[in-house]
Amino acid sequence: MDKFLREALDEARKGYCEGGIPIGSVLVKDGRVIGRGHNQRVQKDDPMAHAEIDCLRQAGRIGDYHGTALYSTLMPCHLCAGAVIQFGIKKVFAGESRNFAGAQDLMRRLGVEVIDLDDPECAALMRRFISEKPELWNEDIGSSA
Amino acid sequence: MDKFLREALDEARKGYCEGGIPIGSVLVKDGRVIGRGHNQRVQKDDPMAHAEIDCLRQAGRIGDYHGTALYSTLMPCHLCAGAVIQFGIKKVFAGESRNFAGAQDLMRRLGVEVIDLDDPECAALMRRFISEKPELWNEDIGSSA
Numbered sequence: 001m002d003k004f005l006r007e008a009l010d011e012a013r014k015g016y017c018e019g020g021i022p023i024g025s026v027l028v029k030d031g032r033v034i035g036r037g038h039n040q041r042v043q044k045d046d047p048m049a050h051a052e053i054d055c056l057r058q059a060g061r062i063g064d065y066h067g068t069a070l071y072s073t074l075m076p077c078h079l080c081a082g083a084v085i086q087f088g089i090k091k092v093f094a095g096e097s098r099n100f101a102g103a104q105d106l107m108r109r110l111g112v113e114v115i116d117l118d119d120p121e122c123a124a125l126m127r128r129f130i131s132e133k134p135e136l137w138n139e140d141i142g143s144s145a
Numbered sequence: 146m147d148k149f150l151r152e153a154l155d156e157a158r159k160g161y162c163e164g165g166i167p168i169g170s171v172l173v174k175d176g177r178v179i180g181r182g183h184n185q186r187v188q189k190d191d192p193m194a195h196a197e198i199d200c201l202r203q204a205g206r207i208g209d210y211h212g213t214a215l216y217s218t219l220m221p222c223h224l225c226a227g228a229v230i231q232f233g234i235k236k237v238f239a240g241e242s243r244n245f246a247g248a249q250d251l252m253r254r255l256g257v258e259v260i261d262l263d264d265p266e267c268a269a270l271m272r273r274f275i276s277e278k279p280e281l282w283n284e285d286i287g288s289s290a
Contacts (some may be wrong), residue, residue, distance in 0.1 A: 041206065048193070048202045048228065057193045061186065063284050082227020082248070083193065087287035103227070106251075139208050142232035 004028050004071045005095055005117055011038040011051065012073045012125060018043050021140050022129050025055035025072040027089075034068070035059025041140055050140070052080035056087070065089050073122040075102030075114075077141060085110050095122030099130060100141065149173050149216045150240055150262055156183040156196065157218045157270060163188050166285050167274050170200035170217040172234075179213070180204025186285055195285070197225035201232070210234050218267040220247030220259075222286060230255050240267030244275060245286065 001009070004026055011024025015038035027035035037054030040046050049057075052072050062068075065087045070076075073095035076084065081103035084092055091113045097104060104114050130137045146154070149171055156169025160183035172180035182199030185191050194202075197217050207213075210232045215221075218240035221229065226248035229237055236258045242249060249259050275282045 045206060046202050047204075047206050047232075048198050053193050053198075057191050059192075061190060061192050061284065065287065078227040078231040079224070080227070082223040082225070082230075085227075086223040087192075139206065142210065 001119060001121065002071075002093070002117060004033065004069075005073070005093060005119060005122070007033055007036065008051075008071045008073050008095060009119075009122060009125070011036055011055075012122070015039050015043075015051075016125065016129065021136060022125050023051040023072065023074050025051040025070065027055055027059045027068055027070055029068045034062065039140070042136070047139075048079070050077065050080050052076055053083060056083055069093060071095075073119075074100055074126055075104050075116065076107070078103045078106070081107045081112075084112055091115070093117055095119045096126065098123045099126040146264060146266065147216075147238070147262060149178065149214075150218070150238060150264060150267070152178055152181065153196075153216045153218050153240065154264075154267060154270070156181055156200075157267070160184050160188075160196075161270065161274065166281060167270050168196040168217065168219050170196040170215065172200050172204045172213055172215055174213045179207065184285070187281070192284075193224070195222065195225050197221055198228060201228055214238060216240075218264075219245055219271055220249050220261065221252070223248045223251070226252045226257075229257055236260070238262055240264045241271065243268045244271040 016022035020042040021039040040049035069091040075094040075097035161167035166184040185194035214236040220239040220242035
């Protein structure tokens with residue numbers, strides 16, 4: 001497995017062990033992880049703390065996102081794609097999109113290179129979580145109504 | 146001025162007084178404010194804490210966003226528009242878009258009703274801030290490179 005995706009998956013597993021939504025993310029620049037995070041909806045009662053948002057928050061006020069790549073274990077949703085677009089992150093690696101197609105079309109249309117690594121471990125963890133806690137998953141993507 | 150926009154502007158002014166970026170937001174449901182916030186980039190060193198994100202975070206895990214309307218003193222950027230789209234908020238009121246056009250076209254294309262209130266007080270506060278701290282403004286919208 002890609003070494004950065006492995007780090008994102010480590011974050012996702014941390015989230016799973018905490019009783020949270022197992023999606024993890026790392027931000028990479030010049031071959032180095034400069035931010036990492038995982039979904040914190042449950043842990044921090046924060047509906048905006050998707051994995052990618054938590055990761056970008058943790059990376060801090062870097063100001064310039066040129067040359068960065070965002071890894072996530074799952075294809076980013078519109079919220080996280082919005083962050084990618086607004087801050088000019090030009091490359092996104094997704095662990096999988098089997099369980100959620102996300103906003104990949106929008107990102108591509110707006111010039112982001114989106115690479116779907118279609119990783120079976122990422123897909124298996126997410127599939128397991130969705131089958132265990134479907135209400136929580138629906139809440140996280142705004143489909144709870 | 147619209148009473149909810151007034152509350153969003155109160156939030157923006159709080160931010161200005163704290164030395165932050167003066168953008169405020171409230172979330173409204175059934176004629177009642179259920180969340181409020183303002184940009185916290187400076188105050189919390191959090192690059193993801195745009196006003197609308199801070200407001201939605203503060204509203205908590207409401208799960209179902211049907212019937213809500215999001216007010217912001219400034220037209221939402223792609224990050225905040227992404228939250229609107231992902232969580233199914235169908236109505237957005239912007240205090241102004243003179244200083245920043247934001248992602249209004251995207252929101253409209255994806256079925257969000259966007260109302261630009263074109264308020265002179267909102268526009269004046271933002272214009273003043275941008276002229277005082279242009280670097281901070283550019284950082285907040287990802288144009289610092």
